[in-house]
Amino acid sequence: MATAQAPTNDPGIAAKGYTHPEALVSTEWLASHLDDPDIRIAESDEDVLLYDTGHIPGAFKLDWHTDLNDAIVRDYISREQFQELLQSKGIDDSTTVIFYGDKNNWWAAYAFWIFHLFGFTNAKLLDGGRLKWEQEGRPMTTDAPPARPRSSFVAKERSDEQIRAFMADVRKHCESNGKLVDVRSPDEYPGGSCTCRSIHKREQCGADTFPAPRASLGRVPRIRTARSSRRASSVPSMSRNKGYRRRMT
Numbered sequence: 716m717a718t719a720q721a722p723t724n725d726p727g728i729a730a731k732g733y734t735h736p737e738a739l740v741s742t743e744w745l746a747s748h749l750d751d752p753d754i755r756i757a758e759s760d761e762d763v764l765l766y767d768t769g770h771i772p773g774a775f776k777l778d779w780h781t782d783l784n785d786a787i788v789r790d791y792i793s794r795e796q797f798q799e800l801l802q803s804k805g806i807d808d809s810t811t812v813i814f815y816g817d818k819n820n821w822w823a824a825y826a827f828w829i830f831h832l833f834g835f836t837n838a839k840l841l842d843g844g845r846l847k848w849e850q851e852g853r854p855m856t857t858d859a860p861p862a863r864p865r866s867s868f869v870a871k872e873r874s875d876e877q878i879r880a881f882m883a884d885v886r887k888h889c890e891s892n893g894k895l896v897d898v899r900s901p902d903e904y905p906g907g908s909c910t911c912r913s914i915h916k917r918e919q920c921g922a923d924t925f926p927a928p929r930a931s932l933g934r935v936p937r938i939r940t941a942r943s944s945r946r947a948s949s950v951p952s953m954s955r956n957k958g959y960r961r962r963m964t
Contacts, residue, residue: 728842739842740813746853749773755806755863758845759783759826760817769855771815771848775804779822783829791873797833798870805863808837815841815848831878834871896923 727741748754749772756774758766766776777783782800785792792800806812812830816823820840830838841848849855875881880888885895897904 738839740839741842742848742851742853745771745813745841745848749854753809754811754813755804756813756815757823757826758816759814759822760845761822762817765817765845767857769857771845772854772856772858773860774815775860777814777826779825783826791829791832794833794870794873797829797873798868801835801868801870802866805866807866807868808835810837810866812838813841814838815844817845820844828878832875833873894923 727743728736728739733739745756749756756771757777758770758774759777759779760766761779763778763780766774770776783792784790785796801807812835814820814823814827816826823840823844827838827840830836888895
């Protein structure tokens with residue numbers, strides 16, 4: 716089965732000068748591929764009730780809390796759970812998964828990252844997320860997505876080392892005068908309002924603050940251009956889970 720590859724020459728994406736434009740698709744591209752059988756669209760929101768009020772036609776709900784995190788241990792789901800998730804959604808290696816969501820694609824990017832953690836790289840983010848799609852007046856529905864036959868997808872072993880940094884990695888990075896980018900909110904940055912006390916100190920490796928909402932420009936939250944983001948892209952960003960997320964290269 717042919718894989719539905721998103722265009723690497725999409726003018727709206729290519730003009731931003733990214734090293735990896737293939738990681739994004741535009742709303743225009745997705746609107747013209749809603750009926751493509753090789754695509755699955757996943758909505759992952761901070762507001763887990765938002766999907767039921769309306770979603771992109773054909774999109775399935777991906778709950779970041781119950782679908783992607785272990786119910787008991789503070790960690791991501793296991794390889795077996797990830798495999799079951801994709802099989803149940805009819806996704807295999809020939810499927811292109813497009814992620815989008817609310818809050819500047821915050822949890823959509825989280826889901827995208829977890830798919831990469833298990834070696835599923837045929838994954839892309841919708842530039843502008845849910846808000847851009849809605850503001851352009853594109854179709855929304857409350858209908859459940861059509862059922863897909865179970866797939867025979869076999870998940871790869873989880874590989875943290877490629878895209879994740881742990882405490883020893885961060886210490887080594889700091890000792891070599893590396894930089895950190897702290898994507899928490901302005902209130903969390905100095906330690907005033909923080910859900911993860913182990914990393915609340917501003918002084919940690921001289922981390923620069925770059926709140927997640929600032930990753931977008933203008934009233935519609937789209938991905939920043941490469942030029943406007945370059946000064947804050949030199950290193951691993953802090954994660955709410957164990958360890959840190961590496962900047963993908």
